[in-house]
Amino acid sequence: MDHLTGPLDEVFRDLKKKWRDMQEEEPLWDIIMGFIHAVDWTENWIRIILSCQLVLFILSLSTRRRSIIQGLIFFFSAMVIFLAETLNNLGSKYWPLFSKQDYFDPRGVFLTAVVSGPLVLDMLVVLVNYLLMCAALLVKAKRQELIQKVRQNKKKVVSDGERVKIE
Structure with missing residues (x-):
């Protein structure tokens, strides 16, 4: 059973790292609003x-x-x-x-x-x-x-x- 938990732990570590990286980036709402304000809709x-x-x-x-x-x-x-x-x-x-x-x-x-x-x-x-x-x-x-x-x-x-x- 230990041979299964090793890769699984690694996947969870990668997911946690990606989640932390996403939290440090600009929020999605800010990106969307930046796009909306950058375009001249007229x-x-x-x-x-x-x-x-x-x-x-x-x-x-x-x-x-x-x-x-x-x-x-x-x-x-x-x-x-x-x-x-x-x-x-x-x-x-x-x-x-x-x-x-x-x-x-x-x-x-x-x-x-x-x-x-x-x-x-x-x-x-x-x-x-x-x-x-x-x-x-x-x-x-x-x-x-x-x-x-x-x-x-x-x-x-x-x-x-x-x-x-x-x-």
Whole structure:
């Protein structure tokens, strides 16, 4: 049993060290607020991106019964996220043409937070919707299967000569 506690103790020591290191760093709330205050939210192109994000989110919620539209939303979101690095490189190269400051760092933090993050949320909404639709279909199919079994049993009982009242 001692051979198991050694590695486990080491894992706990590492976790405690990481926790202490995180406590010494700047709190997450301060990082988020710093990001919010660093961005000029009055720039038209940022407002357009945020408006498109809002419209896409509302569309993903309001079209929950239309699987084709949901699929298109999912595919579109996945493609934009896939192209995020390319879009970040283009933004870094041409930012003076459309922006007051350069938001496009090499790691793509701005593009991830403002574009990819909300798109992942949209994709999550679509996936949850598909899961709910599949669950509903499974219940419907199982119900039909049970109804079919009851009908077959009633026919079998009737064919055996017993009287059964069918409602």
